[in-house]
Amino acid sequence: MLPTKIDSVMTTIDVSGLFVTNVKSFGAVGNGIADDTAAINAALASGAKELYFPPGNYRHQALTVPSTLHRMYGSGAGSCTLTGIGSPASYTPFLYFNAIAEFEIFGFKLNYNHTTYALNPALHFGGCSDVHVHHVNVAEGGYIGMYFSNCQRVWVEKNKWGTTAHYQCHADTGSGNVKILDNYFTGAAGGHIIHIGGGNEHLVRGNVIDATVSGSFGISLTDSVFESIVSGNLVRTGYLEGIQLTDSFRNTIEGNQIICTGATHTDMGISLSAEGGDVFDNIVIGNRIHECGTTGIGLASDSRLGTKQCFRNLVADNKIFNPNKRTSGGVGCWIYGTLSTSNTMRDNEVDDQASTVQYAVKEYNNGDGNPNNNLFIHNNLRSGARIADALALGGGTVIKAL
Structure with a gap:
């Protein structure tokens, strides 16, 4: 017999893990002035499966995204910006995704100054699998806009690149089945625009x-x-x-x-x-x-x-x-x-x-x-x-x- 009241339905469904976590619930301001590093870290450490960034400019230092997160998205590349600040050590990425499986990121503009951070990648995926990066505007990509090392089954599509100090999109030895599709690369780079070093079954198309x-x-x-x-x-x-x-x-x-x-x-x-x-x-x-x-x-x-x-x-x-x-x-x-x-x-x-x-x-x-x-x-x-x-x-x- 079907329940006759909506609250009866809600009590019979397990919704744990289905709610989206809003980064502002942890104190992020997103006004382009405040340092939102602590708030973003708190949201990442909460065990959330999905993390949403409302419109704003979120200034942050280097962050590590845990393997518990499976979706990180902003309100759109025209309204949500991540801006790098601080003095990270050389080759430390601003966003490091560590051994994540089945992960999606989209809806951001990235602003990691290629002169100030000439040795710091914007996004670095290490040991990840089944990654989907789309609708991200890498306006300033630091050392490398997107870097994939030892990753399997990666889709990079419908993104836009501006200026980087070195590569714009780079997949390293140990990565396989990387698909780089329908992206727009502009601006300038000190190295290759698209570089794949090693591996097999890659597709660079459109x-x-x-x-x-x-x-x-x-x-x-x-x-x-x-x-x-x-x-x-x-x-x-x-x-x-x-x-x-x-x-x-x-x-x-x-x-x-x-x-x-x-x-x-x-x-x-x-x-x-x-x-x-x-x-x-x-x-x-x-x-x-x-x-x-x-x-x-x-x-x-x-x-x-x-x-x-x-x-x-x-x-x-x-x-x-x-x-x-x-x-x-x-x-x-x-x-x-x-x-x-x-x-x-x-x-x-x-x-x-x-x-x-x-x-x-x-x-x-x-x-x-x-x-x-x-x-x-x-x-x-x-x-x-x-x-x-x-x-x-x-x-x-x-x-x-x-």
């Missing part, structure tokens, strides 16, 4: 990178990343590579658009480089690259630096507009070093409207004694002329037209 990168890269996968995908991103950058893949294997870089801007852009649209590890069985397909510094797409190894190889990679169906526009003598696709072997470059198109490109495809062995052995260079275009093969001995190059 991001817009419109940022100034000081001497570094738009998207960088390093340190044995494998079986991961970088697709559908728009990368506008003014310095080095738009997308860099180093010491990694069995990855796909597909359908990205890279626009190299500014007179200071010095390097490649996309690079695959064997430095500390082999680079093999990667696919670079269907990308569009505009006006890069020296080369549209480059595969590289250098026997003078070690024995690591760049081999069995496929570069196909890419379109490259005006590579090396700012300096004459560039190439569309470049295979560099005697340890770059058995790679395939086919059906790529180089549109040389600026008339500065030497070759659609060039092999170069760095003058260290032996030519490359890439047997599958064919059917590439340079301003309408198909190129069958490219072979370099030292610095000399021979081009055969199909």
